[in-house]
Amino acid sequence: MSLTDTKIRSLKYIPESRYKNWYSDGNGLYLVVEKTKKVWRLRYKLKEWKTHKPFTIGEYPYMSLAEARKKAIELKSLVQKGIDLQKWKKQKELEKERLQNRKRVSDLVEEDLDIQKQNVSESRFKKNYVGTFNNYVIPFIGEKFIEDVTKQDILNLIKEVPKIKLKNDTRSVNKTYKAKEVLHILRDLFEFGIDNDYLDYNPAYNIKIDRILPQHKEQHISALLDIDDLRELYKKILNIENPITSKIIQFQALTILRNGNIRNLRWEYINWEKKRYYLSKRSNESYT
Incomplete structure (x- = not known):
């Protein structure tokens, strides 16, 4: 007979851990009553197997009877496709761990700056590295995951750099010198990511500034001749x-x-x- 919420609530915990009682709900789903908890499990078997294997779904009452039945149907559909639930679960855990450890561009910048700080002078570090990242990189792609950054993202960023006018900057904004500097620092940043096995591809590679930005024409200050x-x-x-x-x-x-x-x-x-x-x-x- 199928289980009911009333029956499940009435089931007593087994006082000794060496004893277990299990109660079937049908379709391979059953409830195991242990010493301190009630656990949902599913019996499943692939075609090439001789015996069934148990697979833990969740714990009652955190997973209700209705939720356990719905989950059992979803898992059964995976088994019908020849998927081993134990391996599937392990793969999901690895994927979850990978997602939790994903790095954003801002994270990679922080790690890179820790290295660069040891290799250059303090003034150059603040101006050429910290300043460049904070003013030209972080506002555009800082929150993106590093493996999601595309070549088009880099192109869009580089095209915006010459337009940025910083406070107390007396130089002309329509120069490509800063765009070249930003592109160079981005190439090094993603190479740093590759060297540390964070990603396999450098989106800033093989981009030519002269092909995407017009060359700046120098305009000298007029001389006083009179x-x-x-x-x-x-x-x-x-x-x-x-x-x-x-x-x-x-x-x-x-x-x-x-x-x-x-x-x-x-x-x-x-x-x-x-x-x-x-x-x-x-x-x-x-x-x-």
Whole structure:
């Protein structure tokens, strides 16, 4: 006879664990009453087997009678297809574990940054790695699982990079230099994922920036050629409130040195007697 909820509730737990009572509900489904619990199980048998095997479905009352019957029908359909329920369960558990351990792009970035932090200077690490990831990568694909990132995702991201204008960034937004940098850092990121067996494919591989973004044309600042304009500019330099800034710009205006030459200039490069300065200690090129 089929089981009922009333009958199941009335079944007493077996006081000694070495004894078990089981009660059939039909179609291979039965209830096992143990020392402290009542467990649903299903008897099943593949065509090539000689005997049946038990398969645990759930525990009563967490799985009701109606739910156990419905689950038994679903499992029976798998058995009819030649599927061993024990192997099927193990596969499901492995799949569940894999899904729980799936990494998002933001997770991979965090791991990669832990490595990069040890290999570069602190300033470069913050600007070229942390800053680049936070400003150009995480907002677009940070929440995606790494194995779900496609080449099209990378293409869409790269096309957006030149349009991004960051706070306190004085450079033109329509440059491709940052897009190239972001693409390079993404290639390294996914290679890091491959090296650590997180994925098998690098979606940033084999993408050519020049094929998806127009080449940037340099536009130089116009030179001041009129003497009156030069005088006006020099007056403004003399009126700069910060004396250090004013002297530096005066020096640059009078010597016509590039920024890099000024930054690297040393006192020993200057010949006070001849009133000349040299670009380096060994330089033969001098300026009055």
